Amino acid sequence: MDHGAHPHSPPGPTGVFRGGEDMDPMKALFEPGCVAVIGASASFGKWGYVIPHNILRGGYRGELVLVNPRGGTLHGLPLYRSLEEAGSRVDMAMISLPAAQVEGVLEDCARAGVRVVIPIAGGFSEASREGALMEAKMVEKARSLGMRVVGPNTMGIYSGPASLCALMPPVRPRPGRIAFAAQSGNLGTQMLGWGAYRGVGFSRFVCVGNQADLDFLDYLEYFGVDPATEVVLLYVEGFRRPRETAEVIRRISRRKPVVVYKAGGTRAGSRAAASHSAALAGSDEVFRGVARQSGMILAETTEEMLDFSDALAKLPLPRGGRVAILTWGGGWGVVTADLCERSGLEVVPLPQEVRTELDSILPPYWSRGNPVDMVGLFDLAAHARCLEIVASSPAYDIVIALGSVNAAGAFSLRDEGPGVEERRKRVREMTLAFRRRVAGLVEITGKPIITVGMPQREDELFEGGSCGGDRLCVYTSPERAVKVAAMLARRAEDLAGRRGPGGEGP
């Protein structure tokens, strides 16, 4: 058993550690060998009922200890009257009790070996002056007992490597390489749910809550050295230590991209943030200055949070900003060309040799320009060949492929009647083969290939909860694809600038 002598040693074969008094709090939080839920409840619908349910359903492989002074059972597990009665050595405890009762259970936690507590209750500093005093006292007590505190006023945490879903909402995140710290449980867990559906996976998630003790800076330090994490995502209303945090982001972002959505920058937004997470949100202007200097990647919309993180986790960075556009129909090609040019990407004309190669595949009337309009081409393998030709050309750094990723369905006109099952199966096979081909081309060419699928029903794209692999990014509009392409080009430029002859840059 690994007792965590090195704070960030990789997980053992089971992905689960046994704790110890010297266990790093971040390890106790994200890779605990034993989790307790204090305030577990057999009353259906209560948080004390839901959280153990989510942990068990999520497939946590460590030990789960449930505590309720009234005893009984829940989900087939005993409800212990106290941690002492349970007798287990516990690494992390979720506390599902009203704010005023949290302090009272801290000593029990410390005696059981707990290194981190997660009090989920609201009613602390976000609610009132009395709440703020109670919060300060609670944190002081925990710290004096050698424990750290997540939140309070938090929806919990998720850890992919530990299959630990210690969350309030019934979301089942997909494991992956993105670590996400969010100052909103509601927004954060929504992103986890969308990710599960759209094929975006997470290594870690924490709802930072009121940041009364552990704050963004602490989580960032951990994500920076966490081997399970390749991309960092933050939803921030306010940093508690803005200057130091920016400095850490500057350091981490040399190796791992840090995507940030900053909320609460307007007057209306900052008033809302104060009553939501007790955050002191700085102004938009101040934040943008900090962001530029720290190399963080700003998500301008909530949609970009997932879109950017997913692309950074799955696609290589481009060597430049020269884009080839493939389209299955002209209008979307025009729209995408406009979007690229407005985003600072270059839609350079097709070199003669690329035209010649495409001539052998496309119908005689094809437009011979970039965007390459594959209109009239009803063969997905031929789409893939066009993609290969364009992606292999040294004239291009990035490829955006519109339509093909869900085109197979359009090749089969009869969506009812005899043989429909056979046709659907064939459509699925053609689609999967195309997707595998795209992923393969990303590997071979080392270039980002970004696909856009625009089916009538979004779920046609995400059937089975997967977009088809580790190297495939699918977006539902050219706008989203072009924003991702431009972001990747900027990121590549930023890294080159930092590594360039001028040393590390700003």
Place this chain on the structure above:
Amino acid sequence: MDHGAHPHSPPGPTGVFRGGEDMDPMKALFEPGCVAVIGASASFGKWGYVIPHNILRGGYRGELVLVNPRGGTLHGLPLYRSLEEAGSRVDMAMISLPAAQVEGVLEDCARAGVRVVIPIAGGFSEASREGALMEAKMVEKARSLGMRVVGPNTMGIYSGPASLCALMPPVRPRPGRIAFAAQSGNLGTQMLGWGAYRGVGFSRFVCVGNQADLDFLDYLEYFGVDPATEVVLLYVEGFRRPRETAEVIRRISRRKPVVVYKAGGTRAGSRAAASHSAALAGSDEVFRGVARQSGMILAETTEEMLDFSDALAKLPLPRGGRVAILTWGGGWGVVTADLCERSGLEVVPLPQEVRTELDSILPPYWSRGNPVDMVGLFDLAAHARCLEIVASSPAYDIVIALGSVNAAGAFSLRDEGPGVEERRKRVREMTLAFRRRVAGLVEITGKPIITVGMPQREDELFEGGSCGGDRLCVYTSPERAVKVAAMLARRAEDLAGRRGPGGEGP
């Protein structure tokens, strides 16, 4: 039988007219009593096969005449060797023949009484100089025979009142109040498909193609007086008569909002547009100047095309820009408050009387601010009461309601096991009741109430292809909702300015 003495008299009880030599071409196009498909084909997968299939499946109530020189049958209808053999009086003919063969059938068409032809083929002016000559000759011939031409290089038309789906792709649009002219069949029919799924309905659709004869100006004139149309939507690469078109838009937009997406405004985009629709796309700057003066509503993204049109067709205009935000969880409230303020909307604090009323519904710890955070409220009828209180307050012109529209699912934690069908039914009923309540409040208060639903799977929002009625707009992110709110406020301001003491304004 109405022979079209008045060019825009409303349709008869069947919604279908009988044509005549004096029939208005737009009436012959959108409300024909008899449609011919020239080049109909029994070969599965050919356009000559697909188009009759789509017309029949769409439920067209007029007469359909199929022509193929080789005879035979298709979809149970005879394939006549010529229009003459068919002997019917035809109002509109879709010509599914290669470009070079179109001119040869025009005399047959004219003899059968056809007023409008729709040659779908490409290979005209968008393809080459020879194609341009062929196009000019074909149009001259048609005009000399008293016929007008849609396209060529077009995917066809749709008419809601006539249930006429004369389109190449297998889309089945939803009937409604939006008339849509698109210079891209691919993009245009995609929007129709999304509309069908998301509850956005259309009165008319035309893919304008190369605009060799009928152009945006002609369609606009018709939409302006068409009683079935309340909102006009355009996807434009280039106007053929920009000044006159802007003038018509200025006139129409006093009564019917005109939403425009302009593509091809960059160098890369205009190159693509030239080879796509033979359009001479003007620069972004010139277009924006024209747009401002004409009162058109610019869609900045393809998503806004449907979002804006739908809202304008379903929601009343606000009296001002004061927004109340309801949310089910804090983070999304913060994000939405930011977005409103950045869009020029005012997130004004709650008046005392509104707070007092909300106190009786919300849990004691509620934040007492705008956004109104309904966190902890697990009762959709109570959500609706909060909405009613806020929407009824004279302090607010617009309400954005986040989360409630799909919250019912979250009230039921068990999505499996015994009783799941009963629980699902209850969730659907609660959701529908809430949606009806929202639509009712829009009617009663005369204010736009914009709902945002963010389920894990988008299809949970659009189950059964409907969002729940004529007065309900549902969007999948706060960004989309706030853009709609800001657009409605600008439209109200624009109209007030035109009607104001300064007369009509610019």
